[in-house]
Amino acid sequence: xxxxxFAPDVFxxxxxxxxxxxxxxVPCGSITFPAPGSCARCGSLEIxxxxxxxxxxxxxxxxxxxxxxxxxxxxxxxxxxxxxxxGLVQLGDEVRVESRLTENDPDKLRxxxxxxxxxxxxxxxxxxxxxxxxxxxxxxxx
Amino acid sequence: xxxxxxxxxGLHPFGWFGDKSAIDMGADAIRAALSxxxxxxPDVQVAFGGSFEVDNPDAVTSRLGLTGIPFMDVYNGCATxxxxxxxxxxxxxxxxxxxxxxxxxxxxxxxxxxxxxxxxAAPPWYGEIGHFLTTKFFAMKINxxxxxxxxxxxxxxxxxxxxxxxxxxxxxxxxxxxMAEEDILSSRMLNYPLTQYMFCSPDEGAAAVVLCRADLxxxxxxxxxxxxxxxxxxxxxxxxxxHAPWAAVEQDAAPTVYASRAAFEQAGIGxxxxxxxxxxxxxxxxxxxxxxxxxxxxxxxxxxLVAEGxxxxxxxxxxxxxxxxIANGEPIGASGLRQVHELVLQLRGTAGDRQVPGEPKVGYAxxxxxxxxxxxxxxxx
Numbered sequence: 001x002x003x004x005x006f007a008p009d010v011f012x013x014x015x016x017x018x019x020x021x022x023x024x025x026v027p028c029g030s031i032t033f034p035a036p037g038s039c040a041r042c043g044s045l046e047i048x049x050x051x052x053x054x055x056x057x058x059x060x061x062x063x064x065x066x067x068x069x070x071x072x073x074x075x076x077x078x079x080x081x082x083x084x085x086x087g088l089v090q091l092g093d094e095v096r097v098e099s100r101l102t103e104n105d106p107d108k109l110r111x112x113x114x115x116x117x118x119x120x121x122x123x124x125x126x127x128x129x130x131x132x133x134x135x136x137x138x139x140x141x142x
Numbered sequence: 143x144x145x146x147x148x149x150x151x152g153l154h155p156f157g158w159f160g161d162k163s164a165i166d167m168g169a170d171a172i173r174a175a176l177s178x179x180x181x182x183x184p185d186v187q188v189a190f191g192g193s194f195e196v197d198n199p200d201a202v203t204s205r206l207g208l209t210g211i212p213f214m215d216v217y218n219g220c221a222t223x224x225x226x227x228x229x230x231x232x233x234x235x236x237x238x239x240x241x242x243x244x245x246x247x248x249x250x251x252x253x254x255x256x257x258x259x260x261x262x263a264a265p266p267w268y269g270e271i272g273h274f275l276t277t278k279f280f281a282m283k284i285n286x287x288x289x290x291x292x293x294x295x296x297x298x299x300x301x302x303x304x305x306x307x308x309x310x311x312x313x314x315x316x317x318x319x320x321m322a323e324e325d326i327l328s329s330r331m332l333n334y335p336l337t338q339y340m341f342c343s344p345d346e347g348a349a350a351v352v353l354c355r356a357d358l359x360x361x362x363x364x365x366x367x368x369x370x371x372x373x374x375x376x377x378x379x380x381x382x383x384x385h386a387p388w389a390a391v392e393q394d395a396a397p398t399v400y401a402s403r404a405a406f407e408q409a410g411i412g413x414x415x416x417x418x419x420x421x422x423x424x425x426x427x428x429x430x431x432x433x434x435x436x437x438x439x440x441x442x443x444x445x446x447l448v449a450e451g452x453x454x455x456x457x458x459x460x461x462x463x464x465x466x467x468i469a470n471g472e473p474i475g476a477s478g479l480r481q482v483h484e485l486v487l488q489l490r491g492t493a494g495d496r497q498v499p500g501e502p503k504v505g506y507a508x509x510x511x512x513x514x515x516x517x518x519x520x521x522x523x
Contacts, residue, residue: 006267006270006271007265007267007271010265010267022388030379030390032388032390033387033388034265034387040379040390041379041390059286059389060282060283060285060286060289061282061285061334062278062281062282062285062333062334062335062336063281063331063333063334064272064275064278064333065330065331065332065333065334066254066330066332068254068256068269068272068274068275069253069254069256070256070269071256071258071259071269071270071274072269072270072271072272072274073269073270073271074272083331084272086272086273086278086282087282088282088382088389090391093391094391095388095389095390095391096382096388096389096390096391097387097388098273098386098387098388098389100271100272100273106334106335111285111286111289122271133271
């Protein structure tokens with residue numbers, strides 16, 4: 001089966017250990033995701049690529065319980081849509097990244113729990129191609 | 143700098159109004175505000191109009207009289223109405239004009255707002271992947287806040303139920319049915335921990351305010367309301383904000399905190415002096431958080447205050463006495479002027495069934511919206 005990356009410039013994949021591609025501001029050290037054109041703290045244009053840690057802790061989370069309007073491109077219909085988890089995962093002391101979670105049951109998510117980066121199917125194209133995205137899973141389940 | 147007073151307020155009810163255009167609702171709101179002030183449209187020397195859906199709110203002049211005045215159109219997210227109010231007030235403060243109108247109008251489609259994330263400085267894939275939703279942000283913010291400060295799901299339901307109850311007392315509100323806390327808690331989970339009836343909805347409506355140089359106000363009304371402060375702030379690095387694919391670990395306070403502090407400084411008073419409060423309740427959690435961000439209580443005290451009824455119309459901190467966004471819905475351009483309309487009625491003592499007892503003297507209004515903009519206004523008798 002063919003698999004393609006959803007946004008190839010924001011995570012390394014295929015890879016044994018995929019990682020998010022962030023940016024580090026050279027003058028002020030601010031780390032952001034994805035790599036920005038300029039720094040949100042100091043405005044500098046000097047940004048270098050910075051690979052983000054693959055593990056982190058869940059800083060907060062929610063569930064997306066209704067089908068988002070466009071530009072959402074998950075390909076579901078109101079009938080096929082299943083709620084998905086979304087969280088803000090703190091990666092070391094570097095940055096908090098917003099990400100889809102592999103878990104959508106709030107009872108199985110806990111602020112402070114260990115999370116790990118994974119790559120999962122986001123949607124399936126009519127020709128069967130799987131479009132893959134980054135996501136965070138509870139550590140040990142990735 | 144001239145002081146500014148509010149001499150008239152007008153509101154087109156909020157809800158759904160079929161084919162009626164936002165411009166026509168805006169014209170109705172302005173007519174009501176002019177009539178309340180005892181002035182006519184040709185007396186108005188300057189105007190600012192706010193809208194999300196209408197590109198040129200100044201088209202309303204074709205309904206009122208083409209008098210040739212400067213009429214500026216503004217959009218500033220959910221803080222649009224506070225922006226129109228501040229700019230109108232500043233025009234009068236500068237000494238350039240004596241009488242001005244701030245108006246807001248909108249006519250949205252059903253369901254959560256959407257747009258192009260690129261226009262919010264987010265990457266293009268941010269919407270495609272399903273992250274470009276304000277509701278999701280508010281849910282993540284309150285979920286963390288509940289964890290840090292011991293706020294319960296029941297408190298969220300109590301806040302929403304209070305706003306529905308206040309909406310019952312407000313003939314201009316969109317939702318005028320009381321809702322039991324258990325029904326709010328058991329309604330559909332839209333974004334955990336926020337259920338369907340904890341959220342406001344986009345809808346339609348308009349509101350207008352007539353402002354005038356404070357020293358001239360007595361010529362028009364025996365009960366002018368002083369506009370003591372108007373402030374706007376955008377987010378700082380480190381604030382956890384809507385429509386952002388990342389947040390800094392190094393945390394700073396939300397823009398509301400800065401707008402609020404600046405407004406209290408401008409007015410020369412503190413939170414303890416405020417008698418009636420209007421907060422941005424995009425959802426029940428936002429009202430809880432905004433109580434603390436605006437200095438009305440410490441983080442976590444909301445749990446006890448809400449349970450004790452402090453935020454009810456008869457409580458010590460009456461919040462969203464007209465039902466707030468939860469009962470009125472949110473026509474973005476008009477929402478903040480609806481808040482001011484309510485405060486003016488409360489300070490005049492003419493709010494009818496929902497009048498805060500004890501002759502309130504100071505009113506406070508706060509707006510917050512994407513991509514991290516807050517506006518605060520302080521009014522007094």
